[in-house]
Amino acid sequence: MAGHSHWAGIKHKKGKADKQRSKIFSKLSKEITVAAKLGDKDPAMNPRLRSAIQAARSANMPKDNIERAIDKSSVNTGSNFENLRYEGFGPEKIAVIVETLTDNKNRTASNIRTIFQKAGGSLGTQGSASHNFNQMGVIKVNKEEITEEEMLELVIEAGADECISKNNIYEIQCSVNEIYSIKKKLEKRISNFISTKIEWIPLNNVKVSDDQHEKLIEFFETLEDDDDVQNIFFNAELRVN
Numbered sequence: 450m451a452g453h454s455h456w457a458g459i460k461h462k463k464g465k466a467d468k469q470r471s472k473i474f475s476k477l478s479k480e481i482t483v484a485a486k487l488g489d490k491d492p493a494m495n496p497r498l499r500s501a502i503q504a505a506r507s508a509n510m511p512k513d514n515i516e517r518a519i520d521k522s523s524v525n526t527g528s529n530f531e532n533l534r535y536e537g538f539g540p541e542k543i544a545v546i547v548e549t550l551t552d553n554k555n556r557t558a559s560n561i562r563t564i565f566q567k568a569g570g571s572l573g574t575q576g577s578a579s580h581n582f583n584q585m586g587v588i589k590v591n592k593e594e595i596t597e598e599e600m601l602e603l604v605i606e607a608g609a610d611e612c613i614s615k616n617n618i619y620e621i622q623c624s625v626n627e628i629y630s631i632k633k634k635l636e637k638r639i640s641n642f643i644s645t646k647i648e649w650i651p652l653n654n655v656k657v658s659d660d661q662h663e664k665l666i667e668f669f670e671t672l673e674d675d676d677d678v679q680n681i682f683f684n685a686e687l688r689v690n
Contacts, residue, residue, distance in 0.1 A: 469673075476679055477505045478518040479550055483530045485522035496629035500645035507643045535561045536578035539570040539668050541661045541685070544578040546649045547672060548680040557677045564675070568668040581684050582649035585610075586628030588621040588635065589643040595619075599638070607634035618643060622650070651684035662688065 481501045488495035492502055498519075505515050533554055535547040545565075551557040562572045590600070592614075600619050604612040609623040609631050623631045625647050632645050657665055665685060672678055 472674070472676075473508055474505075474510050474514060475676065476550075477501065477508060477510055478514060478521075479530070480679065481505060481515060481518035482521045483550060485519045486530075490519060490522070496632065500629075500632070500642070503642045504644045507641070533557065534575065534579075535572060536575055537565050537570055537572040538578065539565065539683070540568055540664050541655070541657050543570075543655060543657070543665065543683050543685045544581040544651070545570070546578055546582065546682040547678055548682075549675075549677040550679050551677040557675075560675055560677070561672070564668070564671050568664065568671070570668070579649065581653070582651050582682065584625055585648055585650050586623040586625050586631070586646075587648040587650075588623070588628065588632055588645050590619045590621070590635075590639055591641065591643055592617050592619060594639050594641055603635060603638055607631045646680070648680075649682040651682075653684065654686045655684055657685050657687065 481498065484495060484498040484501045488498060490498075492499040502515055505518075530550050530552050531554060533549045533551060535549065535558070537545055537547075539545045547561055549557050549561070565572045588609075595603070597614065597619075601612055604621055607621075608627070609621045611622040613620040613622065621631070621635070628645065628647065632642075635642075665687065669681055669683070672681055
C-alpha cells in the first residue's frame with residue numbers, strides 16, 4: 450500500500466475487516482456516541498455525527514447499532530471521552546501518529562507506550578513525529594457513486610485542493626478547516642461516503658526492509674487491537690502479500 454498513510458487502507462486488504470468486525474463496530478459506535486454527545490443529536494445539524502454515521506453505514510453496521518450509539522450519548526453522561534494524539538517511532542524508525550478516543554488517558558498512555566517499546570520503538574512528545582506529515586481533510590467516495598469526470602467537476606466547484614483516484618475510490622483532499630463545508634457541497638450530488646476524516650499525510654514515504662516488514666505489520670495490528678485506538682498513520686511503504 451505504497452503512498453498511503455492510513456492503516457485502515459491495509460487492514461481491509463489483509464482480510465482483517467471480517468475477523469475484527471465487532472471491534473470495528475465498537476470503535477465506530479464510540480465515535481457516534483461522542484459526536485452526538487458533543488453536538489446536536491440530529492445528523493443534519495451535526496457534521497461530525499453525520500460523517501460518523503456515514504462511515505458506520507459504509508462498514509455495514511446495522512441501523513439498530515447506530516441508533517443505540519446515538520441514544521447512549523444521552524444515557525452515558527458519566528463517561529467523558531477525550532481525543533488524544535500520541536506520536537513516536539516504530540521499527541525501522543518509522544514515524545507513527547496514533548489517534549485515540551479514551552475515558553482514561555493514564556491507561557491509554559501506558560498501553561500505547563508499552564506497545565511501542567515491545568516493538569523496539571519509542572513514544573515521543575507531541576511534535577516529535579508529526580513534522581513528517583501534512584494534516585489534511587480527506588473525504589473518500591466509492592467510484593460507483595459518480596463518474597470520474599463528474600467527480601472532478603464537483604471537486605473544483607466545491608473548492609477542494611485535490612482529487613486522487615485510488616483503486617475503487619476517489620480521495621478528495623482539502624484543508625482541515627474546510628472539510629465539512631466542502632463535504633456539504635459534495636452532498637448535493639453524492640449521498641454515500643466511505644469516510645470523512647482529518648488525516649495525516651506523509652511528506653515522504655520510507656521503504657521498509659524485507660526482514661522488518663512483517664514486524665511492522667504486527668506492530669500496527671497490536672496498536673489497532675487496543676480499544677482506545679481510533680486511527681493510525683505512518684510514513685512507511687507497506688506491501689500487501
